[in-house]
Amino acid sequence: MKAVPQGLVWISETDVTSVMNIGGAIEALEKGLTAEAHGEATNMLKTHAAWNASTLHAIGAVFPKMGLAGTKTWAHTPQGASPLLILFDSENGAVRAVIEAFNLGKMRTAAASGVATSRLARKDADDLAIIGTGKQAFSQVEAVVAVRPIRRIRLFSPNAEHRVAFAEGLKKQFGAEVVVAGSVGEAVQGASIITTVTRTKDPFLQSSMVERGAHINAVGAILPGRAELAPDIVPRCTQIVCDSPTQAQKLSAELIDHFRSDPREWNHVRSLAELVVTNQERRSVDDLTLLKALGTGVLDLSVGIEVYRRIRGL
CATH class of the missing domain: 3.40.50.720 (NAD(P)-binding Rossmann-like Domain)
Known part of the structure; x- marks a missing residue:
């Protein structure tokens, strides 16, 4: 088994809710949307594929001034979903974090x-x-x-x-x-x-x-x-x-x-x-x-x- 890359952080669902709430998510969106409006953040359009009663999704964005890019991906099935958000260093491509993103997604949508x-x-x-x-x-x-x-x-x-x-x-x-x-x-x-x-x-x-x-x-x-x-x-x-x-x-x-x-x-x-x-x-x-x-x-x-x-x- 390959060792976890140095500097990589795995952030669990519990970690997410321990540091973020709806008020914080609204503030984060205000900042991120301002960056998008000023050309400092770029969306990757959503893509998806379907099979039976399930769908695979992927979305992403780049924040070059913050030195980060990332994607969120998940497979939505009748039995559930386990979304992950992966953050990359936008300069060298290194993985900076993997975030379990179910609670994050709920807060993002609500925000x-x-x-x-x-x-x-x-x-x-x-x-x-x-x-x-x-x-x-x-x-x-x-x-x-x-x-x-x-x-x-x-x-x-x-x-x-x-x-x-x-x-x-x-x-x-x-x-x-x-x-x-x-x-x-x-x-x-x-x-x-x-x-x-x-x-x-x-x-x-x-x-x-x-x-x-x-x-x-x-x-x-x-x-x-x-x-x-x-x-x-x-x-x-x-x-x-x-x-x-x-x-x-x-x-x-x-x-x-x-x-x-x-x-x-x-x-x-x-x-x-x-x-x-x-x-x-x-x-x-x-x-x-x-x-x-x-x-x-x-x-x-x-x-x-x-x-x-x-x-x-x-």
């Missing part, structure tokens, strides 16, 4: 919602609807609570047992009122912030369910064969932000379908990096605002590099 919500949700937004109660959902609630004074959280998923268990976890963690809804429509009625984090193939959030003034974080459908938003939602979105508009043109069925009739309209979709550096907030004329997040290397590396720095005491 993207936090960054977008902090700018696109109304200042007085205090009513959150969360659709989906899987492994990503709790972090999504944490991120929204970190940036808005949430007084009520309504939740829905098709599995009644999951709904009840998730609600109990929320009640223990947050001071907000927690309501288990009986349907998507009941959960989102009047909500000022709506987060969808599901793996469904069939869109469920319809325009008639959503009141004017809401902000939507749509973060569950990350492959072309999935959709959470019905076709009548996107036309109402007066601000659409993607973590990567280029990637969305290949992977977001909801946006691809909407812009098919006039591809030039893609020019109105802004990147999350642009939103951060321009610091533009919600406008009074906005009907709905939308974050469509698919996951990017810059987002993962932003959090991963900060975890690495904290573990190393840098």
Whole structure:
């Protein structure tokens, strides 16, 4: 067996959660997205391959000024996934760290919602609807609570047992009122912030369910064969932000379908990096605002590099 290269750090899931939380992940994303906007970080577009009911994914990014590059890869199977983020020295190619990245990924995805919500949700937004109660959902609630004074959280998923268990976890963690809804429509009625984090193939959030003034974080459908938003939602979105508009043109069925009739309209979709550096907030004329997040290397590396720095005491 070959010896572990000198200087290589293996960072476990426990290590990640010992040095990073949602607040830290949001701060790390703000810095990483600023670097991306200034040309100091470059995304490697997501690639994936499918077999049976499983998919293999890879994303990455380069931060030359920080001397680091990296990729995150994972195989998502019906039995689970074990994502790894590998950090390389961008000068000599040496492996600097291998990071177990399940918890990192949850925080990264949630932090993207936090960054977008902090700018696109109304200042007085205090009513959150969360659709989906899987492994990503709790972090999504944490991120929204970190940036808005949430007084009520309504939740829905098709599995009644999951709904009840998730609600109990929320009640223990947050001071907000927690309501288990009986349907998507009941959960989102009047909500000022709506987060969808599901793996469904069939869109469920319809325009008639959503009141004017809401902000939507749509973060569950990350492959072309999935959709959470019905076709009548996107036309109402007066601000659409993607973590990567280029990637969305290949992977977001909801946006691809909407812009098919006039591809030039893609020019109105802004990147999350642009939103951060321009610091533009919600406008009074906005009907709905939308974050469509698919996951990017810059987002993962932003959090991963900060975890690495904290573990190393840098």
